[in-house]
Amino acid sequence: MKEELTALEFSFNQVLETLLIKKLEGEEFTLKLSSERSQFTRFNHAKVRQTGCVADGCIQLTLMADQRSSSRQFTFTGNWEKDSQKAYKALQELREELPVLPIDPYLVLPSGNNTSREVHYSNLLAPETVVSSILDEVTELDFTGIYAGGVVIKGYGDSSGQKHWFATDTFTLDYSLFSSSGQAVKGTFAGSHWDLANYTAKISEAKKQLQLLSRPAKEVPRGQYKTYFAPAAVADLLQMLSWSAVGEADIQQGNSALAALSRKEKQLSAKFSLQENFQLGLVPRFNELGEMAAPELPIIENGILVNSLVNSRTAKEYQKTANGANSSETLRTPEIRPGNLRLEQILSNLDTGLYLSNLHYLNWSDRPTGRITGMTRYACFWVENGEIIAPIENLRFDDSLYRFWGDNLVDFTNFQEFIPEVGTYDSRQLGGSLVPGMLVNDFTYTL
Amino acid sequence: MWSELTKAIAKFDIPADWIGIRAVKETASNRYVRDGIPQANGKSTTEGAMIEVLVNGCLGYAATNSLEFASLEATAQIAYKQALAASKWWIYPFQETERPKVVGEYNSPYLEPLDALSPGEINDLLVRMCRTLKVHEKIVQTTASISTSERESWFVSSNGSEVYQKFISLGSNYGAIAQDGAIVQQRTNNGWQAHCYQGGWELLRQENLWQRVQQVGEQAIELLTAAECPNIRTNLVLAPDQMMLQIHESIGHPLEIDRILGDERNYAGGSFVTTDDFGQLVYGSPLMNITFDPTVPGEYASYAFDDTGAVATREYVIKEGVLQRGLGSLESQARAGIPGVACARACSWNRPAIDRMANLNLEPGNATFDEIISGIEHGVYMESNRSWSIDDRRYKFQFGCEYAKLIENGQLIKTLRNPNYRATTPEFWHSLIKVGDTHSWQMYGTPYCGKGEPNQAIWVGHGSPVCVFADIEVFGGGS
Secondary structure (H helix, E strand, C coil): CHHHHHHHHHHHHHHHHHHHHHCCCCCEEEEEEEEEEEEEEEEECCEEEEEEEEEEEEEEEEEEECCEEEEEEEECCCCHHHHHHHHHHHHHHHHHHHHHCCCCCCCCCCCCCCEEEEEECCECCCHHHHHHHHHCCCCCCEEEEEEEEEEEEEEEEECCCCEEEEEEEEEEEEEEEECCCCCEEEEEEEECECCHHHHHHHHHHHHHHHHHCCCCCECCCCEEEEEEECHHHHHHHHHHHHCCCCEHHHHHCCCCCCHHHHCCCCCCCCCCCEEEEHHHCCCCCECCCCCECCCEEEEEECCEECCCECCHHHHHHHCCCCCCCCCCCCCCCEEECCCCECHHHHHHHHCCEEEECEEEEEEEEEHHHCEEEEEEECCCEEEECCEEEEEECCCEEEEEHHHHHHHCEEEEEEEEEEEECCCCCCCCCCCEEEEEEEEEEEEEECC | CHHHHHHHHHHCCCCCCEEEEEEEEEEEEEEEEECCEEEEEEEEEEEEEEEEEEECCEEEEEEECCCCHHHHHHHHHHHHHHHHHHHHHECCCCCHHHCCCCEEEEECCCCCCHHHCCHHHHHHHHHHHHHHHCCCCCEEEEEEEEEEEEEEEEEEECCCCEEEEEEEEEEEEEEEEEEECCEEEEEECCCCCCEEEECCHHHCCCCCHHHHHHHHHHHHHHHHCCEECCCEEEEEEECHHHHHHHHHHHHHHHHEHHHHCCCCCCCCCCCCCCHHHCCCCECCCCCCCEEECCCCCCCCCCCCECCCCCECCCEEEEECCEECCCECCHHHHHHHCCCCCCCEECCCCCCCCEECCCEEEECCCCECHHHHHHCCCEEEEEEEEEEEEECCCCCEEEEEEEEEEEEECCEEEEEEECCEEEEEHHHHHHCEEEEECHHHCEEEEEEEEEECCCCEEEEEEEEECCEEEEEEEEECCCC
């Protein structure tokens, strides 16, 4: 792997070098690389459904001149001569295109002298041992899910001399264990070293939860219930803030669920604090302009919006201060600060209500008022007098974040969990969220 | 490309029962303007090959973005090793019959090629759209975008398949956000990214284009002062641009056979439908006729062959309310023992094919739009999706629309904002009481149907007339 990584880095550097030589005066450019070598093995009923490997990579070249910009994306194979030829061809195409495009008054040129290089090596399962290592532990279970493992590379270079290289070799095993009645426990196992003992322990823990799920499911009528959200469920709600909420452009353009918070018409509970925490080190700190985000950036402190995510383009348009946000102004490594609720207090403080392990298919039902709808899913229980009584039939909820992170928030747990990002659209995603569990009064269930 | 790929297979030194290569080359462009200012001008090219190898009933795959022989050979070896390593644990013993020999070609219909407009002309169009959308100072955001794609695929196999397909597609989207204090309303052209079709620039050059752009801006303003959608149970009339989403989520996904077999349970979910339901289950009212139809000219997911070489044909999935067949590939049909369709598709060369719905359409009935509205004493008419959510078994859903009208005594009387509705899938389709005729039938598409592990976003098309559903829970927005 080390040799292959070295070859890919050399090839990317050659592409960058070629463009620096060919660049004309008055032209600026950025070069963005995304590449991976991944194994994807998909399971169903503790058998293999699909298994394979993908070697992929692409480079995006953005050319800027005379207050205009355009980009070309092409495949990155690691053959530096061919990749450099493609880059030069893209540069020539962009030169032809730029003069016919409209002026962009908010175009930001690359600047500064940021450089970084992070390479994380690992000890992953050999491809031929992935299946047996995973399935040997679950042969008697209805196990389904996906193992994704391998190297992911993010690279950056530009005409001002900034350069970044981030390579990490990791795996995620995202799985579900089903009971015969269709109830399920969800689990994720992720890291850079496969540890059989840890994996076995996680499966053992899941088996215990599966036993709880074997009781007949309780049908809970629609209404408002006190609810405990386990960290994975909190992470799902948190993800909504990346979709038209915390970005400054969304706030300015009438598109944000946090606009009322921004206008100080509403506030959230003083117990709610959110920050970007790059100290976790799981995602690159550089953005599409090579800018480095601060190690930590508070966003909501004690219920007050103290920072939105502002990229340099938005900053230029609305006379704000940029804070290293990416082009879409989404959360990249979020953390919700813990509260005071101890693990052993969860059920007793919940008393009677719902214990939700996971949520599913969230969407804004009324974005300006922060209202979110979605479903309960996986290991969700009815609790009475501090005791788990039965799994529930899945419920639809529809409630506003101004309620469940506002007056109705009882407390967050005093512990956090890291919920890894397991998405694989376009390429394997990196990072995840660091979140506590939370207890909420009167959460609204509608169907 | 055919001959290079065929020669490559012949040269591979692999003791496999079957080998297939699916090479894909796609050039796509995206141009996006906000408030008259360019936000994105870009073109991307991807090319690569997916190689599948069948060994002792077990399929392994490997994909590479280098089409040189050495790379293809190394990739085939990886696929072979993947199949071998999994062979003891394989879920079903596949055979070569799930990858039949097929030879043929498909080309998207189009009149004006994608290079008929220069990047400058496209940007001029988008800027003009933004200006036309800005009908009032309370319009706080205008957006317009156009995306194009030219995708070619070559499929060859060790049992003699040779398929070439070329897809030309164009998607357009424009909309406006209006704001008055805390009231914010959005209106787009039939919902976000709903205008996606196979074809060229003729798709955009429609007579009423500028009228429609202006109407979208005006309706955003209209919604600022509209009444809130009431919380009631009533007759719900859905326009074809919302029926698209309704069909997609509550018919398309639950009928995917791989979901029913449990492949998707860890990600997108399972289904309330079981394998025993095919040929038996009364899915909805007798007015309900659903076809899987990849043969509709210009619909977004039309094709002649799926990505494993199955020949695509029009099939009834639900006929007069009764479930006939599933949306399952040859692989899924073999596993489940139920009839399916040619629907094994992958989003690109770097993902394996899985069951996908392609074009799924509701066939027209015989009621005109005027007849439908005039026959309703009380109801709500909704257009253009803005919110979608359904559970993992595709049972309990809640959808929201951008724009609605209250119906009273057979007339559309006033505009409503924040319209939503919720129901369970069987209850909803059984309440279908009227289906519009061919004049109200419209088709739309989306490039963002998500599914699969590893994840894939793929293009689907849906056509439908206006439909009426009785006694549905309808409600508005607010905290």
